[in-house]
Amino acid sequence: MQRNHARHLRARLRQAAFTHAPLWVTRGRAARSKSVQAIHLARHDVPLEHLPPELDGMRVTHLSDLHVGPVLAPKDLPRIVALANQLDGDLVAVTGDFVDLSLTVLEPVIHALQQLRAPLGVWLVPGNHDYLDDGPELIRRFQKAGLNLLLNRAESIKARGAPVLVAGVDFPHKKKQLGSHLVRAFHRAPRRPESALRLLLSHHPDAFDWAGRHDVDLTLSGHTHGGQLVLARTGGKRGSIGLGSLGFKYPHGLYRRDRHFLYVTSGVGSWFPLRVQCPAEIASLTLRRRAA
Numbered sequence: 001m002q003r004n005h006a007r008h009l010r011a012r013l014r015q016a017a018f019t020h021a022p023l024w025v026t027r028g029r030a031a032r033s034k035s036v037q038a039i040h041l042a043r044h045d046v047p048l049e050h051l052p053p054e055l056d057g058m059r060v061t062h063l064s065d066l067h068v069g070p071v072l073a074p075k076d077l078p079r080i081v082a083l084a085n086q087l088d089g090d091l092v093a094v095t096g097d098f099v100d101l102s103l104t105v106l107e108p109v110i111h112a113l114q115q116l117r118a119p120l121g122v123w124l125v126p127g128n129h130d131y132l133d134d135g136p137e138l139i140r141r142f143q144k145a146g147l148n149l150l151l152n153r154a155e156s157i158k159a160r161g162a163p164v165l166v167a168g169v170d171f172p173h174k175k176k177q178l179g180s181h182l183v184r185a186f187h188r189a190p191r192r193p194e195s196a197l198r199l200l201l202s203h204h205p206d207a208f209d210w211a212g213r214h215d216v217d218l219t220l221s222g223h224t225h226g227g228q229l230v231l232a233r234t235g236g237k238r239g240s241i242g243l244g245s246l247g248f249k250y251p252h253g254l255y256r257r258d259r260h261f262l263y264v265t266s267g268v269g270s271w272f273p274l275r276v277q278c279p280a281e282i283a284s285l286t287l288r289r290r291a292a
């Protein structure tokens with residue numbers, strides 16, 4: 001995709017109003033506040049019907065939305081990598097928005113991603129912010145660095161002897177593209193039982209609407225930041241009232257439809273320097289075998 005100058009200008013205006021202005025007014029204190037800097041380690045069990053016994057207890061470490069730039073700076077990355085590696089996941093998934101806007105931070109971002117450790121690999125998909133400056137350049141540099149970027153494709157790997165499918169989709173710049181991205185990702189992918197566990201990485205959580213069609217056990221997403229501003233925790237299906245629940249169908253947390261699950265993380269970084277009742281997080285998801 002070519003650089004879109006109108007989109008880039010809008011992104012710069014957005015960053016000036018919602019990021020640089022509050023940082024200027026607070027002399028940078030907003031970015032260093034505990035509400036923005038503290039990272040919660042969110043641990044959840046995911047009960048999967050088709051999980052083979054040898055994969056019971058497998059852990060996925062899920063990070064998203066680092067937005068490296070004015071709020072979360074390159075100097076914060078070693079702390080984030082250390083926290084993620086402490087979770088000791090079998091597999092690491094990073095679901096996009098690596099940069100907030102400018103690619104000037106790309107070197108430290110790539111270096112940090114290369115420091116993430118997992119025996120089954122570190123798998124990545126891009127988010128919308130990764131396209132705001134120069135998306136093709138970001139993709140080229142990630143691929144040159146040997147990072148496992150999943151752009152509408154799936155890879156088969158072996159985990160404890162069992163075949164696992166890890167699929168990922170590119171960010172859909174038009175909402176209707178998301179379904180066709182998934183079709184492309186799964187087009188040549190082996191079906192069950194040749195894939196015993198089927199994972200999908202998608203920056204946008206609405207990919208979950210197609211999870212059943214492609215028999216995905218667990219979809220991993222970000223994008224929403226949980227809304228960043230939560231006015232009240234309501235529990236139940238809605239979960240909370242705030243920016244996330246106003247703007248998104250799946251704002252934050254673990255969702256289930258039939259035997260398919262979605263986890264939407266509130267993300268590691270922020271695009272404006274404020275979080276209320278919605279801490280940044282890194283998630284550790286433990287897959288559990290569940291009787292049908």
Ligand SMILES: [Fe+2]
Nearest residue numbers: 065097127223
């Ligand atoms: Fe984001």
